[in-house]
Amino acid sequence: MADWRETASPQTADDIEFVIGAALSEAERWLAEHGEFYPFGYVLTKTGEDAEIVMVDPSVFDGDQMPEAEAIADQIVAQFVDRRADLRAVAAASNVVGPEGLEVVRVSMEHADGVALDCFFGYDLAKQPLEVVDRQINEVAPQLFVAG
Numbered sequence: 001m002a003d004w005r006e007t008a009s010p011q012t013a014d015d016i017e018f019v020i021g022a023a024l025s026e027a028e029r030w031l032a033e034h035g036e037f038y039p040f041g042y043v044l045t046k047t048g049e050d051a052e053i054v055m056v057d058p059s060v061f062d063g064d065q066m067p068e069a070e071a072i073a074d075q076i077v078a079q080f081v082d083r084r085a086d087l088r089a090v091a092a093a094s095n096v097v098g099p100e101g102l103e104v105v106r107v108s109m110e111h112a113d114g115v116a117l118d119c120f121f122g123y124d125l126a127k128q129p130l131e132v133v134d135r136q137i138n139e140v141a142p143q144l145f146v147a148g
Contacts, residue, residue, distance in 0.1 A: 004115045004139055011048075012113045015089045018051070019044055020107050020119060023091040026053060027105040031095070031123060032130050036103070039069050039094040041076040046088045046112075054079050069094060080144055088112050090144060098122050102134060116142040 005013060023042040030037035041054030056075040073094055080090045091109040098104035102122040110116040122134030 004117070008111075008113065008115055012111055012115060015044055015048070016109060016111055016115060016117070019089045019091040019109050020117070022051060023093040023107045023109070024105060024121060027093045027095070027107070028123075028130050031103060031105070031125065032128075035125055037093075037095050039073040039076055039092060041080060042091040042093070043080070043083065043087050044089040046086055048088060077144075084112075084144055096120075098134070104134075108140075110142050110144045112145045114142055114145065116140045116144075 004016075008016070019042050023040075026040065026042070027037060039056075042051065043054055044051045054076055056072045056079075073092060076092055080087070080092075084090075089109065089111045091107050094106045094108075096104045096106050098120075101124070103125050105121045105123065107119040107121070108117070109119070116139065118138045118140050120134075120136045121132045123130050124133050127133070
């Protein structure tokens with residue numbers, strides 16, 4: 001399989017870098033301030049002029065406790081599905097536990113042109129300012145923007 005950079009248009013590559021960068025920047029802000037964060041999404045509309053963070057209102061869940069991160073992530077993906085006809089690219093960010101005390105930000109992104117990536121960025125929270133100390137980017141099969 002060819003690397004996505006070899007087959008993506010310049011606009012698609014710019015969109016991918018934009019949504020991953022925007023999601024990662026927001027995740028870094030929350031990590032620096034709170035040491036963790038709940039999952040959130042980031043979308044880029046078809047026009048490319050509007051980009052926004054997608055969050056879940058905890059009141060949609062039952063009870064007084066904050067829901068599990070997986071339930072929040074599922075709700076974000078549901079919002080992506082509901083809006084996909086108007087979207088060009090999406091990214092979902094979550095805070096996962098990594099090896100050796102690393103906090104890991106997972107950014108799963110997908111572009112309407114068929115590129116889908118799972119990105120993992122490791123941080124050592126003891127080091128300030130925060131910086132990426134480990135990264136892994138994997139191509140995955142698209143799930144949101146598929147013909148059907």
